[in-house]
Amino acid sequence: xxxxxxxxxxxxxxxxxxxxxxxxxxxxxxxxxxxxxxxxxxxxxxxxxxxxxxxxxxxxxxxxxxxxxxxxxxxxxxxxxxxxxxxxxxxxxxxxxxxxxxxxxxxxxxxxxxxxxxxxxxxxxxxxxxxxxxxxxxxxxxxxxxxxxxxxxxxxxxxxxxxxxxxxxxxxxxxxxxxxxxxxxxxxxxxxxxxxxxxxxxxxxxxxxxxxxxxxxxxxxxxxxxxxxxxxxxxxxxxxxxxxxxxxxxxxxxxxxxxxxxxxxxxxxxxxxxxxxxxxxxxxxxxxxxxxxxxxxxxxxxxxxxxxxxxxxxxxxxxxxxxxxxxxxxxxxxxxxxxxxxxxxxxxxxxxxxxxxxxxxxxxxxxxxxxxxxxxxxxxxxxxxxxxxxxxxxxxxxxxxxxxxxxxxxxxxxxxxxxxxxxxxxxxxxxxxxxxxxxxxxxxxxxxxxxxxxxxxxxxxxxxxxxxxxxxxxxxxxxxxxxxxxx
Amino acid sequence: xxxxxxxxxxxxxxxxxxxxxxxxxxxxxxxxxxxxxxxxxxxxxxxxxxxxxxxxxxxxxxxxxxxxxxxxxxxxxxxxxxxxxxxxxxxxxxxxxxxxxxxxxxxxxxxxxxxxxxxxxxxxxxxxxxxxxxxxxxxxxxxxxxxxxxxxxxxxxxxxxxxxxxxxxxxxxxxxxxxxxxxxxxxxxxxxxxxxxxxxxxxxxxxxxxxxxxxxxxxxxxxxxxxxxxxxxxxxxxxxxxxxxxxxxxxxxxxxxxxxxxxxxxxxxxxxxxxxxxxxxxxxxxxxxxxxxxxxxxxxxxxxxxxxxxxxxxxxxxxxxxxxxxxxxxxxxxxxxxxxxxxxxxxxxxxxxxxxxxxxxxxxxxxxxxxxxxxxxxxxxxxxxxxxxxxxxxxxxxxxxxxxxxxxxxxxxxxxxxxxxxxxxxxxxxxxxxxxxxxxxxxxxxxxxxxxxxxxxxxxxxxxxxxxxxxxxxxxxx
Numbered sequence: 001x002x003x004x005x006x007x008x009x010x011x012x013x014x015x016x017x018x019x020x021x022x023x024x025x026x027x028x029x030x031x032x033x034x035x036x037x038x039x040x041x042x043x044x045x046x047x048x049x050x051x052x053x054x055x056x057x058x059x060x061x062x063x064x065x066x067x068x069x070x071x072x073x074x075x076x077x078x079x080x081x082x083x084x085x086x087x088x089x090x091x092x093x094x095x096x097x098x099x100x101x102x103x104x105x106x107x108x109x110x111x112x113x114x115x116x117x118x119x120x121x122x123x124x125x126x127x128x129x130x131x132x133x134x135x136x137x138x139x140x141x142x143x144x145x146x147x148x149x150x151x152x153x154x155x156x157x158x159x160x161x162x163x164x165x166x167x168x169x170x171x172x173x174x175x176x177x178x179x180x181x182x183x184x185x186x187x188x189x190x191x192x193x194x195x196x197x198x199x200x201x202x203x204x205x206x207x208x209x210x211x212x213x214x215x216x217x218x219x220x221x222x223x224x225x226x227x228x229x230x231x232x233x234x235x236x237x238x239x240x241x242x243x244x245x246x247x248x249x250x251x252x253x254x255x256x257x258x259x260x261x262x263x264x265x266x267x268x269x270x271x272x273x274x275x276x277x278x279x280x281x282x283x284x285x286x287x288x289x290x291x292x293x294x295x296x297x298x299x300x301x302x303x304x305x306x307x308x309x310x311x312x313x314x315x316x317x318x319x320x321x322x323x324x325x326x327x328x329x330x331x332x333x334x335x336x337x338x339x340x341x342x343x344x345x346x347x348x349x350x351x352x353x354x355x356x357x358x359x360x361x362x363x364x365x366x367x368x369x370x371x372x373x374x375x376x377x378x379x380x381x382x383x384x385x386x387x388x389x390x391x392x393x394x395x396x397x398x399x400x401x402x403x404x405x406x407x408x409x410x411x412x413x414x415x416x417x418x419x420x421x422x423x424x425x426x427x428x429x430x431x432x433x434x435x436x437x438x439x440x441x442x443x444x445x446x447x448x449x450x451x452x453x454x455x456x457x458x459x460x461x462x463x464x465x466x467x468x469x470x471x472x473x474x475x476x477x478x479x480x481x482x483x484x485x486x487x
Numbered sequence: 488x489x490x491x492x493x494x495x496x497x498x499x500x501x502x503x504x505x506x507x508x509x510x511x512x513x514x515x516x517x518x519x520x521x522x523x524x525x526x527x528x529x530x531x532x533x534x535x536x537x538x539x540x541x542x543x544x545x546x547x548x549x550x551x552x553x554x555x556x557x558x559x560x561x562x563x564x565x566x567x568x569x570x571x572x573x574x575x576x577x578x579x580x581x582x583x584x585x586x587x588x589x590x591x592x593x594x595x596x597x598x599x600x601x602x603x604x605x606x607x608x609x610x611x612x613x614x615x616x617x618x619x620x621x622x623x624x625x626x627x628x629x630x631x632x633x634x635x636x637x638x639x640x641x642x643x644x645x646x647x648x649x650x651x652x653x654x655x656x657x658x659x660x661x662x663x664x665x666x667x668x669x670x671x672x673x674x675x676x677x678x679x680x681x682x683x684x685x686x687x688x689x690x691x692x693x694x695x696x697x698x699x700x701x702x703x704x705x706x707x708x709x710x711x712x713x714x715x716x717x718x719x720x721x722x723x724x725x726x727x728x729x730x731x732x733x734x735x736x737x738x739x740x741x742x743x744x745x746x747x748x749x750x751x752x753x754x755x756x757x758x759x760x761x762x763x764x765x766x767x768x769x770x771x772x773x774x775x776x777x778x779x780x781x782x783x784x785x786x787x788x789x790x791x792x793x794x795x796x797x798x799x800x801x802x803x804x805x806x807x808x809x810x811x812x813x814x815x816x817x818x819x820x821x822x823x824x825x826x827x828x829x830x831x832x833x834x835x836x837x838x839x840x841x842x843x844x845x846x847x848x849x850x851x852x853x854x855x856x857x858x859x860x861x862x863x864x865x866x867x868x869x870x871x872x873x874x875x876x877x878x879x880x881x882x883x884x885x886x887x888x889x890x891x892x893x894x895x896x897x898x899x900x901x902x903x904x905x906x907x908x909x910x911x912x913x914x915x916x917x918x919x920x921x922x923x924x925x926x927x928x929x930x931x932x933x934x935x936x937x938x939x940x941x942x943x944x945x946x947x948x949x950x951x952x953x954x955x956x957x958x959x960x961x962x963x964x965x
Contacts, residue, residue, distance in 0.1 A: 083531075083533045091532070200535065201534070201535050203533050209760035237537075238535065239760075239763060315757060322575065323532070323576045325569060327626065328529065366757055368753050371757070
């Protein structure tokens with residue numbers, strides 16, 4: 001068995017004890033990534049030199065009997081939207097194709113401080129805008145479970161890299177489902193933490209009030225470990241909370257005695273594929289058998305999530321993406337004749353279709369005369385949607401739901417139909433809008449062998465509860481170990 | 488037709504904080520291009536703003552000084568537009584919920600009290616600076632994210648003079664508070680004017696024009712004056728005023744159209760999701776209130792009543808906090824407010840102006856000036872000698888010495904010895920028999936001549952009161 005088949009927890013334990021060197025693990029991960037990336041296109045950039053240097057540092061600490069950290073020697077993939085000092089960071093866009101940042105994001109610094117080894121920067125939908133990873137300027141990513149299918153998006157590269165065991169864990173970002181949906185499509189655990197739990201400093205902004213960084217791993221335990229390493233107040237990000245970070249490993253309990261699990265009827269309506277429905281029902285049955293009380297409930301505003309999200313996110317994006325103007329860094333058109341021309345050409349050439357679509361949507365919705373009807377109204381409905389969740393969590397500890405209506409779809413299937421792609425997010429958008437923590441954990445496979453995700457949500461700052469519920473499902477579901485064919 | 492102008496001012500004041508509004512870069516000038524910058528103020532991807540508390544303190548202080556209602560709930564908004572000096576593609580400002588609303592400022596215009604409403608004050612960041620070099624342009628972001636207060640007045644002013652006095656009074660308040668250095672030439676105080684005209688007595692405002700680029704105190708009144716004339720001319724020719732932004736050209740003393748309302752920016756303001764709403768507690772506001780100094784207008788009124796000074800004097804003495812402080816220190820020594828005021832206004836301000844110095848760097852300190860006034864009053868020194876000492880001090884002589892030391896060391900002690908003075912008077916009377924005759928036959932005016940002669944003989948050191956007394960007696964033949 002390859003070292004990389006062992007999870008984060010095991011690798012870190014072996015590196016810390018000196019049983020395996022971090023350099024050995026990193027070398028193996030780099031070799032495997034190079035070998036498999038041709039098929040998957042999961043990485044945009046591999047960071048050989050930096051990885052080996054970092055691994056040597058960890059090994060030195062081990063030999064000097066200094067604590068190398070929680071993630072000692074663990075090779076990780078970083079979604080190429082988190083800035084890495086000295087390593088180009090593209091956000092999946094041509095406009096940042098050659099952008100080498102002079103500083104690292106807080107999350108990357110925290111991972112390095114915890115001893116993790118960055119193997120490379122993973123592919124994504126351009127500026128994290130998408131649900132299939134087909135919107136990348138660096139080409140689509142393939143799903144290791146079926147390379148004719150998408151890995152989900154926008155953290156598709158991270159998901160594929162972990163599913164194919166190129167790395168045992170990766171960092172994703174989730175604005176409306178971009179961690180949970182690819183985690184579901186690739187059979188992983190992916191956590192979108194409470195908004196404000198993890199720093200956004202150094203993360204290329206898509207929609208600032210929604211973006212949140214989180215882990216993508218094989219096991220719930222590994223996800224908890226990685227979340228531990230990246231959480232906490234950051235003085236450089238005013239939107240992070242002073243909230244104390246609990247010891248998430250304490251939530252790794254195999255039952256949910258005393259838990260009330262809410263099932264909102266709006267998440268179980270028609271349109272869910274039967275195999276997905278069956279697997280989700282099975283996970284719910286596991287929770288029930290492990291001590292949970294099942295509580296039917298209603299979140300009547302659920303169906304408005306898409307409309308609200310596709311106003312707020314594009315509005316913020318239209319402003320966040322204004323800085324890519326060809327003046328200071330990034331793509332600058334060579335043929336411009338004056339300033340306006342420089343802007344139009346640089347942005348016209350640099351941005352792909354999806355960012356352009358969202359910039360136009362957002363610019364329109366924020367325009368004078370439309371602001372009240374669109375942006376402001378959307379914010380008001382968002383508030384009500386959040387209130388609905390707050391009310392629901394007075395009744396229940398966690399809410400269970402599917403992640404998506406179906407498993408991974410075919411490459412190209414929805415690529416020409418933005419609306420169909422947007423509708424794919426229907427179950428993942430509301431928790432993002434409410435700012436509550438939500439995760440996806442694997443709960444089975446279709447007959448054709450595609451993974452199915454199970455979504456769990458909790459009230460603000462209650463990540464422990466969804467970790468405990470997910471761990472209970474994972475440990476009691478009794479799924480036979482599987483790996484994607486050829487990986 | 489009889490026209491009247493309606494004028495409102497928008498003033499941008501650069502705040503005297505050590506660091507920028509959303510990052511810890513220094514605000515200091517004189518550094519190399521793009522040296523005082525970081526990922527935040529250059530708009531790098533992923534960089535996030537963190538609010539500088541000192542900016543909020545200064546905004547509250549200014550709001551309190553201008554009698555505003557301090558808003559406890561504050562929102563920062565993004566003002567979106569493209570320009571190379573604006574690295575994020577938006578300026579972080581305040582829009583719907585600014586920190587201060589509904590204030591006023593009272594000041595004198597030609598000796599008459601005037602009050603102008605303050606609509607709002609908000610906090611925002613400055614942009615960088617573009618320079619153009621023929622084929623290419625350069626951007627310097629040292630100024631990017633330097634904190635500004637925008638102070639918007641009501642359209643309460645009717646003449647260029649009133650607008651000028653409002654701006655001077657506002658500047659004086661900002662200087663008193665120590666929140667802005669008030670330097671218009673260097674751009675730390677900037678002024679835009681909204682100007683419209685209407686027939687006198689009309690209720691409705693005319694179409695307003697926004698004047699920009701008024702970057703010197705001298706030009707505020709001139710630019711508005713020109714614009715009022717331009718608008719009246721157009722109306723009299725039967726033309727319509729276009730709502731637009733016009734730039735003032737100080738070289739040609741005229742305004743030039745920049746952009747009309749049709750092509751005006753739609754800034755697409757919305758709350759900045761990177762900054763949480765700022766909530767101000769009563770404790771915070773009260774804490775700042777304790778730092779509020781006596782303000783220029785209050786001080787002027789106090790000077791007028793407490794010291795019995797004419798309002799004109801009081802206004803000049805209170806134009807800066809340092810000058811007012813100088814006066815109060817000097818008065819403690821002189822115990823003669825009007826005399827001290829006269830010396831400051833006629834002598835000290837002239838010297839400072841000649842030497843281009845601030846009060847704080849005055850070569851004559853307040854104790855020295857006060858002592859001079861007192862010694863004259865006590866008859867221990869003639870005005871002439873005092874003036875001489877003052878000029879020597881101004882020229883940098885005797886620095887740091889007290890007036891008493893100077894007098895002693897230079898033998899400038901006034902002669903009060905009656906015998907010595909009598910001897911001189913006798914000599915003068917004897918030498919000017921003719922004039923004595925004329926005086927005694929009623930030509931009183933000649934008294935001054937005798938005083939002058941005696942003083943001249945005594946090199947100005949004779950005590951004026953003693954000389955006067957003795958001379959009168961002697962001339963009467965007593």
